[in-house]
Amino acid sequence: MQAASGPGGRSGKDESPSPQGFRRLRELPPGRERERLRSELVRAWLPMAHRIASRFRDRGEAMDDLRQVAAMGLVKAVDRYDPQRSEAFETYAVPTVTGELKRHFRDCTWDVHVPRRIQDLRNRVRATRRDLIQTEGGPQSPTHAQIAAAAGLSEEDVRLGMEALGSYSALSLDAEPAGVAGGMPLAERLGACDSAMDTAVDREAVKPGLRKLAERERLILYLRFFGDMSQRCIAERLGLSQMHVSRLLHQSCERLRHDALHEAA
Incomplete structure (x- = not known):
């Protein structure tokens, strides 16, 4: 030219x-x-x-x-x-x-960030695997040991390279699983955060403080937060004023919060 x-x-x-x-x-x-x-x-x-x-x-x-x-x-x-x-x-x-x-x-060009060493392993593993398959009389599905022997790598490096073969491009969450016709998309199989987990942690955190409260204060807290009763209904049931119930609720909650923070520290 x-x-x-x-x-x-x-x-x-x-x-x-x-x-x-x-x-x-x-x-x-x-x-x-x-x-x-x-x-x-x-x-x-x-x-x-x-x-x-x-x-x-x-x-x-x-x-x-x-x-x-x-x-x-x-x-x-x-x-x-x-x-x-x-x-x-x-x-x-x-x-x-x-x-x-x-x-x-x-x-x-990689959809998933992969360290350069793993990228190099991927290229070597891919080329070696292709050569083994194309060799006359060679295995159609080379094992990690066969690839490692042919490429001069350890089986652990081959495993890392094989895992990186699927990291070049990302699969859409709306795509069906490979090899499954009419399968449920990945997006519909993903779990969601369970808000009750935070509640469980909070309950465990206040248990020691609850044991220290007087029986009346524990009952008021139970009726308010587990019985979903209003302060007026609690006051009528216990024969107290609504203002007194409000003051006891506030004091009990502040004490529980203080004890929980003190334990966490």
């Missing part, structure tokens, strides 16, 4: 421009002329970046997004390339652009 003439000149057969354009870029001070030359170098090498992006086209990402990521890698390569260390820009740019694309897949 013959590329168009770029900054610094290109040969008809070699896509690599001479280092003159990059040397000039390093020599120019910040300003409009340097930015213009930098843009020309990036545009001249953009087809190479797009070709590298096309190698990743079958991994579920839109081609436009991959080209954008590759272009970002190319810009980094142009900014960092030192022509005094290497005559061929391409030998520096290709790994830089490829690395940028791999970082994009590692950091931006």
Whole structure:
């Protein structure tokens, strides 16, 4: 493939421009002329970046997004390339652009965050498992031990890699379970928070304080909060004034709250 003439000149057969354009870029001070030359170098090498992006086209990402990521890698390569260390820009740019694309897949395309080590294990396990299945006479469902032996990993690492195979993309809560026709969606099988759990904790917290109260105060609390009786009804039943019942309720609750907080501390 013959590329168009770029900054610094290109040969008809070699896509690599001479280092003159990059040397000039390093020599120019910040300003409009340097930015213009930098843009020309990036545009001249953009087809190479797009070709590298096309190698990743079958991994579920839109081609436009991959080209954008590759272009970002190319810009980094142009900014960092030192022509005094290497005559061929391409030998520096290709790994830089490829690395940028791999970082994009590692950091931006997983629905579930997975540590880089686990991602690497996933890739090794997936490739080894595929090779074992495709091998003539090989197992159709390789065991963890077989994958570990072929990949040079421990069975624990293989297990982690296998678990990560399902972490790349998330399953919708409205989706039916795999392999179950007409099954109940996951969203309908999820439990809900039980508010009674907090009530159970509170009841256990006040038990020691309740034992310390006088019998009359315990009865008033029981009638109010378990019998759902009004203060007036409690007063009539016990032969007390409603104001007296209100005062006893307030004092009892404050004492229980103080004892519960003291025990928690």
